[in-house]
Amino acid sequence: MNTFLFPGLKLGFLLVVVSSQELTRFIPSWAPLSLTRAQNRMNLELNGAAQCHATEKVVDMKLDHFDFTNDETFKLRYFISNKYSSVSNPPIFFYTGNEGDIVLFCNNSDLMHLKYLSSEQALADYAYLIGAIKEEPSLAHSPVIAFGGSYGGMLAAWMRMKYPNVIAGSIACSAPIWNFPKEMECNAPYQIVTKDFEMSSKNCSSVIRASWGALDTMGRTEKGRQDITTGLRLCKPLHSEADVETVKSWLSETWFNLAMVDYPYPANFLEPLPANPIKSICAAFTSPNKTDSELLTQLVGALTIYYNFTGQALCFNTSQTQSGHVDEYGWYYQFCTEMVMPSCSDGVTDMFEPRPWDYDAYVKNCQNLFGVTPRADWVETFYWGRDITTASNIFFSNGALDPWSSGGVLTNLSKTLQAFVIPEGAHHLDLRSKTEMDPPGLIQARLMEYAAVKRWIIEYT
């Protein structure tokens, strides 16, 4: 955040942070109050905000902005910091929060209120919240800059597209706004993961390519499955070929996540990791021309870096690919309603096993889990698909190493719809704090973002 100071403009700024999955929206009034205060992702995302002495506040918000017969409200929590604001009408930096933790709620009550979990409700919340904040006379003429990363980056972009009256401009970091049917190849993210591993060493992707066959061969016998359990140091023994499939999915997701967090310095986003984790992992991969067991040994070397970097994991739990920071239940509901993001691999242009995008199976799964049917064409209709050139004042940043960049905006679309790809960047690297180890591409991205924001502020005032 400290990159966003505007000495030239003699302006400080006001920081507002809010989650797009605020727990209280999904918790019926009869639920235990403790739930409404449950730890959620936002608290983690707020590390930066806390350093800015953010104050927690709540505002009454309509439960359903699109149903005028429903007057229920809920308390939307937000954090606000005026540490850097000393003048009237300072720019307001509005962090459009990501998916937050609603798993506690889902374990404790029914799914009914999940229907209020949608990007449309979140954007309307943001618009009203900003309106409420600007009722304060000294903020009435403040330009508001939205910023966010990943799904939050999509929300930041969509805020400017759908509410340009509220948002002067948006910094959308690693926002895969085109990761939808008809808009990209479903294995594009996996191709990027593969390239990331290939760049570190030729052997790296070859070992992974070879590992699937090795696991299949060993997985066919009880003895082989025991060898996998021991060889990969799994917490739970494998009993069937289906269990072996689970191991393979877990490995796939691990490689994918590694590409997302392949940061140039030690970081703790999904897992605590060393700098350039793919490089470290690839060092463990010496050769693909090995026996099946020897291949497993190489994989363990890699997994140890991802899951055990701090030295606390005794065995690997294949039901977990992250240490629990990013809670996937709410996101999965959104994935089952409007966020229909196809995913597949072909084993040729990527290093993964061939897995087509099985739309029917995905729909069935969503119907079983939540009783909802995904609407595959909604996002490209409501959020304009690839026809976004009528929008303005959005800066799209992406990391070349980030698999999600395949669904992002990578080139300038107009003078006011700018894009920049950070060559050394993984998933929204530019939202991280400034460090001594920032690579040149990141420094350049921030300079461009700074210039864009400055232009939007001047334009507004």
Next chain:
Amino acid sequence: MNTFLFPGLKLGFLLVVVSSQELTRFIPSWAPLSLTRAQNRMNLELNGAAQCHATEKVVDMKLDHFDFTNDETFKLRYFISNKYSSVSNPPIFFYTGNEGDIVLFCNNSDLMHLKYLSSEQALADYAYLIGAIKEEPSLAHSPVIAFGGSYGGMLAAWMRMKYPNVIAGSIACSAPIWNFPKEMECNAPYQIVTKDFEMSSKNCSSVIRASWGALDTMGRTEKGRQDITTGLRLCKPLHSEADVETVKSWLSETWFNLAMVDYPYPANFLEPLPANPIKSICAAFTSPNKTDSELLTQLVGALTIYYNFTGQALCFNTSQTQSGHVDEYGWYYQFCTEMVMPSCSDGVTDMFEPRPWDYDAYVKNCQNLFGVTPRADWVETFYWGRDITTASNIFFSNGALDPWSSGGVLTNLSKTLQAFVIPEGAHHLDLRSKTEMDPPGLIQARLMEYAAVKRWIIEYT
């Protein structure tokens, strides 16, 4: 419509007409089927479409675009005509229909389904409908031009603002998109009505100004009320001062409607009327310096022109201000939810009785009628209030005589947000057929609209 042919571009066009209040959306499955085919306003609006040999079609549409847990669909009816289309990818003219007749439904079932009656649902319907129409390969690359008048004009403008991916440009005729709290003076429409009457003759507004006091004085006694009943040829006798208030409201609404339909040639929009009806009416107003009864006689002369032009009305029904074409029930529901359009008069800058905008009474009335509370700040948040300069390719036309022009866009806001006021125009005069009597301002408006549409089509293709 015949103004919209593009010989220079060698293009015909495809015409699509759809209502924003399609009955079938609001009719539960258990309602008698006859209701779903009930006569509604659309049939009337379709006179033009019928002349173009429009075909009626239906498309399955989600009942609720914003509730992903609701998979119910309804049959959205639309009319399509390709009479003027002979080539591939012709421009599609998409008429964003107005409020239609749902009174039959409301009389026959409960109000539950009214919750699906909103501009947001209508716009999403339009977006999906256009997507469905463009699935036909020969239309895949057709530019779509939205056009509409009044509320339909607002929808046309909002379509381009919210779905610029679907709409290449919009002709928004007499669209009072700023007729909302904070955005205009609540008596501005009444000032325009007053000016219209004053322009015809000085006496005209003076007689109306004087009439309120006359009605009050006479209305205080039983004898006086009888005189009003006889003098104004009312169908129902007046029994109380409250009845007299009803008469005054009916008169106010009559003068307002006259200003809306003050067309330069005989027309039948709200009522069958002669050319320049205000002029005809004002001729009946000889002097305000008369006795109370003589004033009534002058009013009758005016009312006869509005309500009895075809010679069929034997007495005046004060519960009706229009012959039933425009059905107000559905619109009133929208007025009670998102379309919060303040209305007042002051008796000084306008010729009406002073009536402040009583927000609390209005809210209570909505709660009693529909069990809903109006959301006064929604439209200015969701549809951008006065900050619409980030939009593009909208042509706003208004009539200087039209009271609704006070909430319209009257000046160019940018190169691509154009506005034109037709000096001789009342409510969306430019949507009417071309006639020999078209005044110069109307001809100019159509030329400008033609040029704008042509530019949008060229830009698109």
